[in-house]
Amino acid sequence: MTDPIVLEGLTKVYGDLTAVDSVDMRVKKNSFTGFLGPNGAGKSTTLKILTNLTKATSGSAYLNGIDVTKDFKNALHNVGVVVETPEFYPFLTPKETFRYIGEINGMTKESIDAKGQELFEMLKMNEWQDKRIGEFSKGMKQRIALGQSLLMDPEIVILDEPTSGLDPRGMVEMREILSNLNTSGLTIFMSSHMMYEVSVLCDHVAIIERGRIIAEGDVEQLLSDNGMRRIEVHTSKDISDQDLEAISDFEMVNKVQRITPHQLQVNLTGGDAEQAEFLQRLIPLGLGVYNVSSSGSSLEKLYLELVQDSR
Amino acid sequence: MAGALPSDLQQAKVAARFEILKYIRGKKILILGAFIILVLALLTAAPYLLGQELPSEPRPFAEFYIMFATILIIVIVTLFGSDSLSTEFEHRTGLLMFPQPMKRGSLFVGKFLASFLMSLVMVLAYYAAVLLLSYLVTGSVYSELYTSLGLAALYVLAATGFGFMLSAFLSRGATAAILLFALLMLIFPIAETVLFMADIEPWFSIHYAGEAVFHSIAGPWQIFMGFGTVDYNPETYRSAAVMAAWTIATAGLALLRFKSKEI
Numbered sequence: 001m002t003d004p005i006v007l008e009g010l011t012k013v014y015g016d017l018t019a020v021d022s023v024d025m026r027v028k029k030n031s032f033t034g035f036l037g038p039n040g041a042g043k044s045t046t047l048k049i050l051t052n053l054t055k056a057t058s059g060s061a062y063l064n065g066i067d068v069t070k071d072f073k074n075a076l077h078n079v080g081v082v083v084e085t086p087e088f089y090p091f092l093t094p095k096e097t098f099r100y101i102g103e104i105n106g107m108t109k110e111s112i113d114a115k116g117q118e119l120f121e122m123l124k125m126n127e128w129q130d131k132r133i134g135e136f137s138k139g140m141k142q143r144i145a146l147g148q149s150l151l152m153d154p155e156i157v158i159l160d161e162p163t164s165g166l167d168p169r170g171m172v173e174m175r176e177i178l179s180n181l182n183t184s185g186l187t188i189f190m191s192s193h194m195m196y197e198v199s200v201l202c203d204h205v206a207i208i209e210r211g212r213i214i215a216e217g218d219v220e221q222l223l224s225d226n227g228m229r230r231i232e233v234h235t236s237k238d239i240s241d242q243d244l245e246a247i248s249d250f251e252m253v254n255k256v257q258r259i260t261p262h263q264l265q266v267n268l269t270g271g272d273a274e275q276a277e278f279l280q281r282l283i284p285l286g287l288g289v290y291n292v293s294s295s296g297s298s299l300e301k302l303y304l305e306l307v308q309d310s311r
Numbered sequence: 312m313a314g315a316l317p318s319d320l321q322q323a324k325v326a327a328r329f330e331i332l333k334y335i336r337g338k339k340i341l342i343l344g345a346f347i348i349l350v351l352a353l354l355t356a357a358p359y360l361l362g363q364e365l366p367s368e369p370r371p372f373a374e375f376y377i378m379f380a381t382i383l384i385i386v387i388v389t390l391f392g393s394d395s396l397s398t399e400f401e402h403r404t405g406l407l408m409f410p411q412p413m414k415r416g417s418l419f420v421g422k423f424l425a426s427f428l429m430s431l432v433m434v435l436a437y438y439a440a441v442l443l444l445s446y447l448v449t450g451s452v453y454s455e456l457y458t459s460l461g462l463a464a465l466y467v468l469a470a471t472g473f474g475f476m477l478s479a480f481l482s483r484g485a486t487a488a489i490l491l492f493a494l495l496m497l498i499f500p501i502a503e504t505v506l507f508m509a510d511i512e513p514w515f516s517i518h519y520a521g522e523a524v525f526h527s528i529a530g531p532w533q534i535f536m537g538f539g540t541v542d543y544n545p546e547t548y549r550s551a552a553v554m555a556a557w558t559i560a561t562a563g564l565a566l567l568r569f570k571s572k573e574i
Binding site for chain 2: 048051053054072073074077080081083084086087088089091092096100101103104105106107108133145146158160249
């Protein structure tokens with residue numbers, strides 16, 4: 001079992017409601033995996049089981065090979081967690097909060113202070129480290145929350161809706177910090193209902209609906225497999241019906257749509273090679289192609305279609 | 312970066328240390344400090360204001376000051392021991408603490424220790440002042456004052472367990488505090504009166520056992536309760552055992568609830 005996060009038959013039942021229904025899933029090492037799903041789909045419950053906030057009815061949830069449902073203390077060692085926007089003890093400063101969390105995790109005072117300093121700089125919280133958290137805004141608290149999750153240099157970080165409740169500026173700041181994290185070899189598993197956030201940050205995605213995983217894998221691969229690699233083509237000449245028909249006959253084209261007389265939106269199947277071949281065959285049609293760009297809403301479209309299909 | 316995980320007990324000690332820091336930095340300690348000084352000042356000044364003097368013998372002197380000790384304990388425990396658990400859910404600090412690699416039992420023990428120790432320190436401060444005043448006014452200390460102090464520590468323990476139980480089962484700390492205060496100050500004494508009317512000595516009541524704090528000095532009293540006179544005699548050893556049982560039962564229930572409660 002090499003994957004850092006593995007779920008096997010994970011189930012959580014509340015009375016008549018099965019919130020998580022026999023979920024099997026693997027999160028690859030060093031990936032930034034987005035965990036998507038509509039409200040009530042089971043993503044928060046899954047993360048709460050992983051972080052010992054609730055007990056599973058059955059199944060297993062492994063973190064670094066240790067089953068959280070059986071030995072959460074060792075499973076959560078070397079795992080950083082941020083669940084929503086947690087509250088802090090208002091009488092403690094960020095520095096003291098780090099000491100509290102660090103000591104619980106077995107760190108020495110020296111290593112807590114050294115790592116804490118590094119994190120305060122990264123989080124731009126240097127001047128606030130000795131102020132009591134009770135005075136902090138939600139965005140500042142969320143940065144401290146992220147900081148405490150990174151204090152132990154964890155191998156896994158689990159984030160549950162890390163930007164929920166933040167104002168637009170706070171969201172942007174948090175995303176900037178998160179986007180820089182993935183370069184440090186962490187495995188990050190993040191639930192979110194914000195498609196833009198996931199498309200910007202994540203290289204892998206898992207989609208849950210009604211307690212079941214309906215899709216998971218590499219984002220690009222998922223988009224390709226589902227004909228959702230979407231590009232926009234701008235031409236200098238009018239696009240005729242014959243041109244549209246010719247393009248739709250290309251075997252890698254899943255769907256083609258004329259947005260304006262000089263603009264097409266094309267859904268492709270396959271990966272980079274198929275896109276390259278598409279362009280090679282498009283040019284000879286003589287449409288005067290001067291710009292080709294990826295459409296940012298592909299993941300959202302895929303998500304909506306998959307969720308729709310599963311209902 | 313993280314070393315080996317500390318043992319459950321070591322983690323409980325860390326939690327206790329930071330909980331104590333919370334109390335030291337909070338307003339409760341100032342409020343209680345002022346309250347204790349006020350009680351001592353009132354008790355000391357009252358006889359002189361009424362043209363009388365403080366008792367000159369150690370035993371009546373101790374009785375005079377310890378008469379109000381149980382009320383003081385209830386106030387102290389209400390402030391230090393009634394919202395410690397519920398706050399983790401009410402203020403969502405549990406979202407930070409529960410995903411840490413620490414058993415909730417360790418967090419519970421840390422919180423319980425901190426609450427108990429803070430309450431005990433306040434009670435000790437009161438008894439220390441009474442001891443000092445007794446030396447100054449009577450020239451000695453009634454020996455049963457030390458027994459009373461031991462029973463006071465047990466009452467703090469039992470009341471803290473009871474407070475923790477309410478805190479674990481109720482979602483709001485303020486509700487737990489009000490209920491704890493009302494139960495120990497009002498509901499239990501009323502229930503005890505009813506039991507006395509039925510000719511049953513309420514020796515099993517936490518409040519009645521707590522009264523041993525005073526009666527270990529004053530001895531048994533005959534009290535007129537409207538319907539007749541009753542022997543009010545919370546015996547020292549029996550009361551100590553009752554308070555120990557209340558501690559174990561209520562703290563145990565609190566722990567079970569705290570461990571299973573979802574945020």
